Amino acid sequence: MNREARIQQAYENAKEVYGGYGVEVETILEKFDGIPVSIPCWQGDDIVGFEPKGAGASGGLTVTGNYPGRPGNPEEYRMDLEKSMSYIPGRIKVNLHSIYGENYEAGIDRDEYASRHFSNWIAWAKEKGVGLDMNATTFSHPYAESGLTISNPDENIRQFWIRHMQSVREISEDIGRELGQVCVFNTWVQDGMKDMPANRMKYRELMKQSFDEIFGKKQISTDYVYDALEPKLFAVGVESYTVGSNDFYLSYHGHARAKGIGNTILNLDMGHFHCEESAADKISAVMLFSDRFMAHITRGLRWDSDHVVINDEKTNDMMREIVRCGVLDQAFFGTDYFDASINRVAAWTIGTRATQRALLTAMLEPVRLLHRAEEDGDYTKRLMLMDEFRSLPANAVWEYYCLSKEKAVATEWLADLKQYEKDVMFKRNNS
Ligand SMILES: C[C@H](O)[C@H](O)[C@@H](O)C(=O)CO
Ligand SMILES: [Mn+2]
Numbered sequence: 496m497n498r499e500a501r502i503q504q505a506y507e508n509a510k511e512v513y514g515g516y517g518v519e520v521e522t523i524l525e526k527f528d529g530i531p532v533s534i535p536c537w538q539g540d541d542i543v544g545f546e547p548k549g550a551g552a553s554g555g556l557t558v559t560g561n562y563p564g565r566p567g568n569p570e571e572y573r574m575d576l577e578k579s580m581s582y583i584p585g586r587i588k589v590n591l592h593s594i595y596g597e598n599y600e601a602g603i604d605r606d607e608y609a610s611r612h613f614s615n616w617i618a619w620a621k622e623k624g625v626g627l628d629m630n631a632t633t634f635s636h637p638y639a640e641s642g643l644t645i646s647n648p649d650e651n652i653r654q655f656w657i658r659h660m661q662s663v664r665e666i667s668e669d670i671g672r673e674l675g676q677v678c679v680f681n682t683w684v685q686d687g688m689k690d691m692p693a694n695r696m697k698y699r700e701l702m703k704q705s706f707d708e709i710f711g712k713k714q715i716s717t718d719y720v721y722d723a724l725e726p727k728l729f730a731v732g733v734e735s736y737t738v739g740s741n742d743f744y745l746s747y748h749g750h751a752r753a754k755g756i757g758n759t760i761l762n763l764d765m766g767h768f769h770c771e772e773s774a775a776d777k778i779s780a781v782m783l784f785s786d787r788f789m790a791h792i793t794r795g796l797r798w799d800s801d802h803v804v805i806n807d808e809k810t811n812d813m814m815r816e817i818v819r820c821g822v823l824d825q826a827f828f829g830t831d832y833f834d835a836s837i838n839r840v841a842a843w844t845i846g847t848r849a850t851q852r853a854l855l856t857a858m859l860e861p862v863r864l865l866h867r868a869e870e871d872g873d874y875t876k877r878l879m880l881m882d883e884f885r886s887l888p889a890n891a892v893w894e895y896y897c898l899s900k901e902k903a904v905a906t907e908w909l910a911d912l913k914q915y916e917k918d919v920m921f922k923r924n925n926s
Contacts, residue, residue: 502904506895509888516861520892523858531586532850533628533829536595538842539575540566541835544594556634557731560836564920569597571923573619578915579843582908584900585851588626590829591616593663605636606658610669617673628679628829629667631660645705646686646698646738653705660709664720671719679789679827681762683725687733698738706747710757717758723789724748725762728769731798749784764791764831765813766800775816782822791831792850801832804846806853814857841912855896856889
């Protein structure tokens with residue numbers, strides 16, 4: 496049997512199996528096809544970006560590895576991105592950092608970044624039919640060396656980062672308007688301390704004030720921008736105290752909503768909690784009080800929050816929970832990882848495809864039957880179904896979807912990437 500016929504037949508069988516549980520596979524596929532996953536720009540070049548002097552990651556972010564072939568300019572970078580996109584079915588967005596703008600004028604600093612620095616990205620996104628998300632970049636900068644940015648008691652430094660965030664938020668607004676879809680403005684900041692602070696209150700108070708100024712500067716339509724707050728437990732070098740902790744951001748979100756400041760939402764990064772803590776469990780708690788949320792799908796491993804996403808238990812758990820909670824239409828899906836020890840284009844491809852596959856698998860779960868068993872108080876049946884549903888033929892549906900989008904099925908993309916690596920990536924000299 497040839498490739499197409501094999502995939503088609505497995506798909507027809509899968510449809511029958513799912514149909515037996517009341518799941519209409521075609522309807523699910525149609526919905527799935529419209530859900531974008533945002534690709535992390537930082538995986539493409541170890542978060543160097545295109546500022547005149549790319550500094551590389553710092554501030555609790557460490558990219559390990561030195562795999563050859565890193566792109567050294569926007570053209571090489573977008574070429575790699577397009578290569579990865581050629582292997583990815585379904586809608587995507589690119590999650591940019593503010594240091595990935597272009598044509599910065601001499602002497603310009605981050606507090607003066609503007610939409611003109613992103614005009615190439617906007618034109619490219621329009622041409623490719625993809626969306627863009629945006630991140631303020633508070634690390635890898637002389638004003639970030641103390642480890643405190645918007646919570647810095649030095650008013651000059653604090654105001655510098657406030658202006659930075661305000662300008663990046665306005666860039667996000669222009670992007671949202673230009674592309675006709677929401678651009679999530681993410682505000683992760685690394686602020687914290689290696690050792691115990693004597694005055695924890697002070698920095699949180701400053702951070703609260705700063706966010707009030709950042710989001711309070713301008714009311715922006717939610718058609719264009721949501722302001723994502725991304726809590727984190729700790730980072731390397733920031734072991735004792737993170738100003739933007741989960742409790743801080745949950746409270747700040749409530750405050751901002753009550754006062755009508757900005758369009759805040761929570762960004763639940765799966766790698767930002769205790770290893771045994773479930774980010775999935777937080778979705779229902781947050782979404783009872785919010786209209787939207789972002790998920791940073793990633794694979795936390797011990798002290799590293801950002802390994803390349805694979806189809807592991809936590810990723811599937813996160814996706815299942817989003818669907819079971821009925822908040823799929825409220826989710827912004829971002830992925831968040833860096834790995835410079837493997838081919839960077841492959842990392843993008845593996846992580847995005849794994850995220851999509853886990854999402855599709857969760858959408859196919861016969862969730863109504865699980866809810867019904869629980870409502871009936873039949874926890875025995877609930878557990879049996881949950882376990883049984885893990886073995887449903889979701890992969891056959893995924894492969895059919897890839898085929899229908901004329902994208903690689905299973906491992907088919909790797910040989911082509913190895914050729915690209917040889918012909919293009921390994922000929923660069925950017926390390
Ligand atoms: C580069 C990003 O801003 C970063 O990964 C952030 O989202 C994060 O999760 C930091 O740990
Ligand atoms: Mn993140």
